[in-house]
Amino acid sequence: MGFVVTQGPELETEHYNFNALNIPADHPARDMQDTFWTTETPRRVPRTQTSPMQVRYMEEQMKKGIEPPYRIIVPGKVFRNEATDATHEAQFYQNEGLAIGKGVTLAHLKGTLDRFFREYLGEESRVRFRPSYFPFVEPGVEVDVWFEPEGKEGRWLEVMGAGMVHPTVIKNAGLDPEVYQGFAFGGGIERLIMVKHGVPDIRLFHAGDIRFVHGFQESEV
Amino acid sequence: MKISRTWLQQYFKDPLPSVEAIADALTFHAFEIEEVEGEILDVKVLPDRAAYALSHRGIAREIAAVLNLELLKDPLREPLPVWTPAEELVLTGDPEGKVLRTMGALVRGVAVKPSPAWLTEALESLGQRSINNIVDATNYVTLSMGQPLHAFDAKKIAWHDGKLHITVRGARPGEEITVLSGETYKLPEGALVIAEAKEGTALDIAGIKGGAASAITSDTTDLFVSVANFDGPSIRRTAQALNLFTDASVRFQNKISPELAAYGMRDILALITDIAAGEVIGVNDCYLAASESVPVTASIKKINSVLGTKYTSEEIREAFDRLGLSYTEQGDEFTVTPPFERRDLMIAEDLAEEVGRIRGYDGIEGEDLPPLERPLSQERYYGIERIKDFFRAEGYTELSTQSFAAEGDIMLANPLDKSKPALRRSLAANMEDALQRALFVAPRVLGPVGNVQLFEIGSVFTKDAEYLSLAVGYRSTAGKTKPEHLDALVQRLEEELGVSLSFNRIDPGIAECVLPESELVKLGAIAPVHVALGAYRSFSIYPFALRDVAVWTPEGTEESEVTNAILKEAGDYLVRVDLFDRFEKEGRVSYAFRLVFESMERTLADTDLDPAMERITNELNSREGWEVR
Numbered sequence: 001m002g003f004v005v006t007q008g009p010e011l012e013t014e015h016y017n018f019n020a021l022n023i024p025a026d027h028p029a030r031d032m033q034d035t036f037w038t039t040e041t042p043r044r045v046p047r048t049q050t051s052p053m054q055v056r057y058m059e060e061q062m063k064k065g066i067e068p069p070y071r072i073i074v075p076g077k078v079f080r081n082e083a084t085d086a087t088h089e090a091q092f093y094q095n096e097g098l099a100i101g102k103g104v105t106l107a108h109l110k111g112t113l114d115r116f117f118r119e120y121l122g123e124e125s126r127v128r129f130r131p132s133y134f135p136f137v138e139p140g141v142e143v144d145v146w147f148e149p150e151g152k153e154g155r156w157l158e159v160m161g162a163g164m165v166h167p168t169v170i171k172n173a174g175l176d177p178e179v180y181q182g183f184a185f186g187g188g189i190e191r192l193i194m195v196k197h198g199v200p201d202i203r204l205f206h207a208g209d210i211r212f213v214h215g216f217q218e219s220e221v
Numbered sequence: 222m223k224i225s226r227t228w229l230q231q232y233f234k235d236p237l238p239s240v241e242a243i244a245d246a247l248t249f250h251a252f253e254i255e256e257v258e259g260e261i262l263d264v265k266v267l268p269d270r271a272a273y274a275l276s277h278r279g280i281a282r283e284i285a286a287v288l289n290l291e292l293l294k295d296p297l298r299e300p301l302p303v304w305t306p307a308e309e310l311v312l313t314g315d316p317e318g319k320v321l322r323t324m325g326a327l328v329r330g331v332a333v334k335p336s337p338a339w340l341t342e343a344l345e346s347l348g349q350r351s352i353n354n355i356v357d358a359t360n361y362v363t364l365s366m367g368q369p370l371h372a373f374d375a376k377k378i379a380w381h382d383g384k385l386h387i388t389v390r391g392a393r394p395g396e397e398i399t400v401l402s403g404e405t406y407k408l409p410e411g412a413l414v415i416a417e418a419k420e421g422t423a424l425d426i427a428g429i430k431g432g433a434a435s436a437i438t439s440d441t442t443d444l445f446v447s448v449a450n451f452d453g454p455s456i457r458r459t460a461q462a463l464n465l466f467t468d469a470s471v472r473f474q475n476k477i478s479p480e481l482a483a484y485g486m487r488d489i490l491a492l493i494t495d496i497a498a499g500e501v502i503g504v505n506d507c508y509l510a511a512s513e514s515v516p517v518t519a520s521i522k523k524i525n526s527v528l529g530t531k532y533t534s535e536e537i538r539e540a541f542d543r544l545g546l547s548y549t550e551q552g553d554e555f556t557v558t559p560p561f562e563r564r565d566l567m568i569a570e571d572l573a574e575e576v577g578r579i580r581g582y583d584g585i586e587g588e589d590l591p592p593l594e595r596p597l598s599q600e601r602y603y604g605i606e607r608i609k610d611f612f613r614a615e616g617y618t619e620l621s622t623q624s625f626a627a628e629g630d631i632m633l634a635n636p637l638d639k640s641k642p643a644l645r646r647s648l649a650a651n652m653e654d655a656l657q658r659a660l661f662v663a664p665r666v667l668g669p670v671g672n673v674q675l676f677e678i679g680s681v682f683t684k685d686a687e688y689l690s691l692a693v694g695y696r697s698t699a700g701k702t703k704p705e706h707l708d709a710l711v712q713r714l715e716e717e718l719g720v721s722l723s724f725n726r727i728d729p730g731i732a733e734c735v736l737p738e739s740e741l742v743k744l745g746a747i748a749p750v751h752v753a754l755g756a757y758r759s760f761s762i763y764p765f766a767l768r769d770v771a772v773w774t775p776e777g778t779e780e781s782e783v784t785n786a787i788l789k790e791a792g793d794y795l796v797r798v799d800l801f802d803r804f805e806k807e808g809r810v811s812y813a814f815r816l817v818f819e820s821m822e823r824t825l826a827d828t829d830l831d832p833a834m835e836r837i838t839n840e841l842n843s844r845e846g847w848e849v850r
Contacts, residue, residue: 001590004599009687010624010680011631011644026454028268028474037634038644046624046633046644069593077624077680081637090637091624099590106577107529111587129582130249131574133267139527139574141582142253164527164570181527197757208622208655210675214666217755 001112003071003097008053010077011038016052017045020172021136029135034081046079050096051136051186054165058100058173068180069101075189086201093189093205098165100175100182106139106164109183113162117145121196124148128156137163137184147195157195160187223347224280226260228365232281234293243284250287250578261346271475273562276367286543286579295545296366297562301483307503310445311418313388314507319413319452320389320427322479322508324486327375327385328444331355331499333437340496355437355444358492360468367477367562368448368485369469372493373424373435375443378417385445386418389427398423400430409462411455415447428456428473429465444499448486450479479512480561518556519569527573529588532580540579600745601738605678608691608736610750611714617674617693618659622651630684644682648692649727652677656694656730663698665765668799669815672697672706678736688735691722695730702730718744761821765796768834771813775846776805783812786844790836794818794825811850 023029033048053074061070074096084090099108110127117125125148129141140163148154162185167177190202197216199205204212226240237243244254244262252274256263266274273279278296285292307327314320333353335341340361341351347364351357359370375385392408399405406426408414413427425432428451437444450473457474460466483506490501521534537555541548546566548557559566566572577585609619625636627650629643636642645651652675659666659673667673675694680687693710696702704726711724711732720740724732772783784798791798795818802813818825818833838849 002593002596004597005602006599007602011682011687026457028271028453028457028471032268036636039632039634043634044631071590071593071597079624081635083637103526104590105526105529105588106582107585107588108590110529110585111589114587115589127587129585130253131251131578131582132253133269135269138568138570139577164573167568167570193754197754199757200759206621206623208620208651208658208677210618210620210655210659210666210673211662211760213618213620215757215760219753219755221751221753 001071001115002069003073003099006053006057006072006074007076008047008050008056008074010047010079012045012047012052014043014045016055017047017049020055020169021051022166022168022172023135027135029133032134036079036081047076048080049078049186050074050076050094051184053096054098054136054169054184055173057098058170058175062174068175068182069099069104070182071099073097084203086203087191089190089202089206091206092202094186095160095189096184096186098182098184100165100170100180102180104182106141106183109162109164109185112183113143113145113160113185117159120192121145121147124154129162132161132163134161134163136166136169137161138166139163143185143187149195159192160185162186222264222266222275222280224262224264224277225343225346226262227346228277228343229281229284232278232292232294233285233290235290237284237290238288246284246287247280249581249583251283268475269565271472272477272564273367275472275475276363276365278366279562282545286545289543292545296488297481297484297560298545301487304486304504304506306505309384310503310505311384311386312505312507313386313418314509315389315391315413317391318509319455320507320509321450321452321512322482322506323389323447323449324482324504324506325387325448326444326446326486326490326504327502328446328490328493328499329502330442331444331493331497333439333441333497337496353437353439354497355441355493358496359446359489362485362489362492363468363472366481366484366488367472368481368488369428369472370446370448370485370489371425371431371469372437372489373431373445373447374437374441375445376441377435378424378445379420379422381419387424387445387447388416388418389413389449389451390416390421392423396423398426399433400426401433401436402430403433406463406465409459412459412462413451413455415449426459426463426465427451429460429463429467429470444493446486446489446493448482448489450477450482476564478561478564479508512561514559514561514563515567516556516558517566517568517572518554519572520553521555522553523569524555524573524576527570528577528585530577530580530585532576536580537576540576543579544575546575600742603745603747603749604741604743605689605736606749607718607744607747608714608741609676609678611718612676612693613750613752615674615710615713617676620652620655620675620677621679622648622655622677624680624682626650629682631682646681646683647727647733648677648679648681648690649731649733652692652694652731652733653727656696660696660698662765664767664815665760665797665817665819668797669801670698672702689741690733691736692731692733693724697730702728704729706730707732720744759821761819763820763822763824765817765819766825766830768816768818768830769801769813770816770834770837770841771802771811771850772841773809773811773846773848773850774844776808776810778810778812778847780812783814783841786840787814787816787837790833790840791816792833792836794820794829794833809846 132142144156170177253265336357392412414423453476460470625641626645631644681690722734724734797817
């Protein structure tokens with residue numbers, strides 16, 4: 001589909017993690033994620049999401065004189081200041097996707113995710129959207145995917161947040177939102193692996209334990 | 222917010238569908254439903270729609286739009302009464318512009334008593350406690366239409382010159398106030414208080430919680446009813462500083478419209494005079510500047526280009542009509558003038574969302590992106606993956622560890638784990654720890670190997686910058702870890718991949734280096750290997766146990782024959798069999814196996830293992846020419 005992998009800093013400025021993503025200070029949307037802060041001045045933030053790379057990537061490309069289309073996948077570690085248990089971890093990986101161009105629509109988002117999940121989880125997979133809100137997209141949706149594990153009943157899984165990149169974010173990255181538009185999505189990676197491969201506890205992923213790593217069978221393809 | 226189906230019904234002429242059907246309709250067209258219990262829906266209202274939807278009226282409006290039902294009444298579309306100010310009330314706002322509107326009413330001669338049954342039941346159905354008819358009335362109106370409001374006992378506030386002087390002011394340094402629930406709060410800088418203006422006594426924490434001193438009690442007869450609108454960010458800052466988020470503060474921080482205050486005043490005065498009698502003396506209103514809705518324009522083309530749909534003007538019109546939005550059309554363009562409570566409608570994309578969700582996102586057909594004319598670059602990522610491929614081929618196991626550490630250059634202001642308040646500046650400490658643990662479980666996981674070999678690629682943080690770091694770890698399972706092993710490995714890495722890395726040797730078995738961007742990009746000219754993960758098998762949290770068995774067998778006996786004989790008698794706890802020695806002597810073959818036993822449920826004891834070993838020994842000895850050594 002033309003997406004390439006790019007990665008960014010784990011320790012972010014308040015600008016890229018929040019402000020450039022249309023989340024101003026004192027906005028209730030700041031409460032949607034529990035955030036760690038550093039003691040530095042100005043303070044920085046172990047990024048709460050991989051979305052800062054949306055603006056960073058677009059800025060970098062424009063600096064190099066490369067105009068859209070852009071299609072990137074950003075896997076990376078993110079941090080949330082919340083209590084941990086079998087399904088919550090203060091450090092986990094998110095996968096961000098961004099497609100910017102002329103005439104990129106919500107239908108393209110659906111087509112892209114449909115195809116990804118058919119390949120990742122199985123042919124019977126399909127996605128559905130529910131209305132939601134993230135400050136850096138408009139419209140914003142929650143993405144559910146239909147998953148049929150072998151020998152078990154199918155069910156809908158909540159897998160990511162997504163939407164059409166907010167024109168303010170496109171503008172913050174130095175592009176003209178009248179010309180370019182696009183979609184973005186972001187969701188936890190561990191949760192998908194847990195569901196697909198049968199991992200019982202998210203805390204296993206980053207525990208530095210060889211028993212976990214060798215718990216998977218792997219093969220070169 | 223908890224929403225009652227019974228409560229909602231009063232907004233509709235026709236009976237509402239079941240609570241499950243309402244939940245479904247909201248889920249796919251408006252809001253996530255966190256829980257359904259009996260007649261109660263817990264609706265997750267996100268900040269964008271909180272200005273209108275943290276109320277039964279707001280949810281009713283949404284249900285009407287989604288299910289195409291007719292609203293029997295919409296209190297926000299009904300006219301407001303014209304009030305006369307009370308001469309005995311002197312109401313002033315604050316000069317800094319943080320009080321967008323303050324309204325006050327004097328009500329005389331009320332009878333405070335228990336609420337009527339319908340009111341008690343309504344509040345209790347949402348898990349709220351009934352207090353008395355006045356307090357309940359204020360809570361009921363807020364939950365109905367979304368405006369926070371508060372009633373004070375007017376006689377518990379000092380009067381001067383026969384008048385009640387009320388103002389809103391910033392909290393004084395160190396000022397304290399005891400709130401209705403009994404706690405005393407020290408007010409932070411920037412907090413607002415509603416205060417008696419002449420003496421300055423604080424009456425409540427504005428926009429957050431009422432004060433205890435002027436609480437409504439059974440002997441209250443005269444009320445000062447306050448309905449106001451405060452600057453959202455400053456309410457949020459105060460609530461955060463006090464860690465006191467209330468039904469009121471959440472609504473203010475989400476910037477409900479100042480217009481709403483008048484509707485709240487109308488409804489609370491109507492309800493109080495209905496259930497507690499009393500006479501409204503007058504209503505005063507300090508309104509900084511009436512806020513006007515800004516029209517939003519979107520063309521049909523724009524709406525369809527956001528959604529990827531082919532909606533006609535008729536279909537778009539229907540979505541707006543169902544939402545009760547007023548609009549004009551000019552050519553291809555719709556111009557919507559949002560009702561005052563809809564503070565989320567600001568740009569064309571917002572209108573596209575309304576059309577998309579009301580018509581339903583299931584109506585959007587997925588579409589493939591067009592192919593790209595030129596590929597985008599991802600050399601850096603490829604470079605990282607190729608380094609991982611090298612280590613994998615060398616038999617190294619990749620790890621991922623935590624970024625928070627006991628020591629580092631960058632400290633967290635709010636660590637979750639107080640023993641790890643820093644961001645790691647090196648991967649070495651985690652590597653050391655992982656090696657120790659790996660040595661311990663190596664016989665179970667890796668078998669009778671001579672060493673454990675690990676690596677991690679991860680971010681480290683120093684005063685100057687964030688770096689991508691590579692740590693390599695090696696430990697011999699028997700005896701001393703010699704530095705030559707890693708020396709040779711690093712040499713192979715540099716030769717095979719053609720990179721130059723400056724490793725820092727932490728100890729004979731741990732080396733770490735920064736992976737420079739330029740080297741990664743260079744490496745990334747070649748694509749990495751693709752690896753597919755198979756199913757995951759959980760490990761036991763209980764310790765494993767080891768037993769060795771060695772057996773003489775006749776010449777020509779295959780290893781698998783011995784393994785099968787062992788497996789036949791070993792029982793369910795045997796999880797691993799590894800050959801660790803084989804030699805031939807005088808026409809016989811000796812095999813030595815290490816057996817690993819483990820239970821998923823408990824620690825195994827000798828009483829579990831001895832019988833298994835005895836069965837295995839007997840089985841092996843029973844064969845012609847076999848002899849356990």
